[in-house]
Amino acid sequence: MTSPTGNPAGAAFDASLRLEVEDFLYREAALLDEWRLDEWLTLFTEDTRYVVPTTDLPDGDPSENLVFIDDDIVRLRARVVRLNSRHAHREYPWSRTRRFISNVRITETDGDEVSVTGSSLVYRVRMRQTDPYVARFFYRLVRSGSGWKIRYRRAELDLEALDAHGAVSIIL
């Protein structure tokens, strides 16, 4: 049993698990900020899903609502191929990004799988412009050997519109 905002009911707060998850998220953020996208792709399970809902419907369900991004592993790989090419014009040359991740909480543990939520702030800097993407994130991570793999990854933007950003051309 879990509550949407708290730790598993009755379970003791597991500081070492949270540190482990936070460390994973920080390393993932570093891969993205350094544009090491091929390495980043190895963090995903084959049945993964990466979702970014629209700004007016943060709880949007991609099967019945329009979202910004709904990638399975095939499209996620294609997205990386695109971003690594010289033809994703919004990201060629690449923007600079810097991710800040905080308020990390484990909301559920189920065998090898943990559900994680938290806050993210991703600055995208390009052409003398700085655009912040503010979001709440959700992950489902599954233990894989000594590390973790991403089975579900979702960024719910707090923005009311992509007011200056124009697009979601980076990974959020």
Place this chain on the structure above:
Amino acid sequence: MQIKDLIIDDRDQGIFKVHRSALTSPELFALEQERVFDQCWLYLGHESEVSKPGEYRRREVAGRPVFFARGNDGQVRAFLNSCPHRGAMICRQDEGATESFQCFYHAWTFNNQGQLIGVPDEEGYGPDFDKSKLGLNPPPRVEGYRGFWFVSFNPQIEPLVEYLAGAREYLDLIADQSEVGMKITKGTNKYTMRANWKLLCENSMDGYHLQPTHQTYLDYISSLGSDVSGVDVRRPRAGVARALGNGHAVIESEARNGRPIAHWHPMYGEDAKEEIAQVRAELVDKYGEEWAFRMCDTSRNLLIYPNLVINDIMAITVRVFWPVAPDHMDVTAWNLGPGEESARQLSRRLDSFLTFLGPGGFATPDDVEALESCQRGFRAKELEWSDISRGMHRDPKNSDEQQMRAMWRQWHAHMMGLGHVNTVDQPGRDRQTLTPELIAGDDD
């Protein structure tokens, strides 16, 4: 420079140039509000967004706060979103459902048909105070065509169906895809571009840029396999460009990527093949092969002048964009599909949408970059003219630019204070629609 000189249009010599100040000048931008946006029919929303009594949607149209609602009597109405009393905004949420709207400032209350039904301490007003004359105000004109609702701030404008001219046929091609009515999906793309709004008119129906700009999209779709025609999506597609009158315009192209209505592509999966063939057969039964061919096996990028785009391509997107400054526009875009689609069909349609469209798709971000890049390029003001002459010497193809010239010719006429003008390159060059014979005979 005088307004009449902003466009060089020599239909015999095949010269068409637009002076770039039309895309950068603050003075022309201000004039555009009066002479274009205050004169035309402007898109408000789709009836499916307010399918039940009491439902409402808030919008901004040509800078005016407005909202539209379906009253308890079933009628769709549009209102200026300003209290007739002292001006505060009545509708304060983007969407919802309600029996009544109450102004928070002095608590005047209106029912969902716009009638004033409550005034606190009404005794404070004199004997001539007449609540029946103080209801919510509609924009001067509000009309709908097959589910698409428009408003105009020009009381003298012709009826909407006349204004739509040749674009009606293309709205029919979309509306006919459903028995029960087309439906806007929940979830809205709201984004901005730091570019002039007319660049998005051009870009939304620009077949010439597909291969160079959207190579990564074409590579991705191609990697998934080829459609029923077996021809690689990266090869140029046959198609035509038409001026539809009154500034409206379209390009029609043979479908090579999937079309959720009824053109299969491997990305939809083998198990979808039969279902899609079935839908196509039903449409042939209902409308005949010619109309069904156009609905299923051709795509179209449609501009309803001045600022509504309906692209019926790998999905249908309804996109409206409002100028904020000469180099800045706000874009809102939706997904549209048949209301009777099954959960599986809708899911397939949405998946198809995301391959190309929207701020997170594989193509739209690159269009944003292209348009912003043009706008920055215009700062090199020694370069005064843009060339939009492609295809003036022939029956225009989908990779030509007659459709853009149509928009520009009407815009130019409006800016000179004129009404509707002939927007076609040469007589007869607006007539051809895309047929299987044309596709077979295309030598590209």
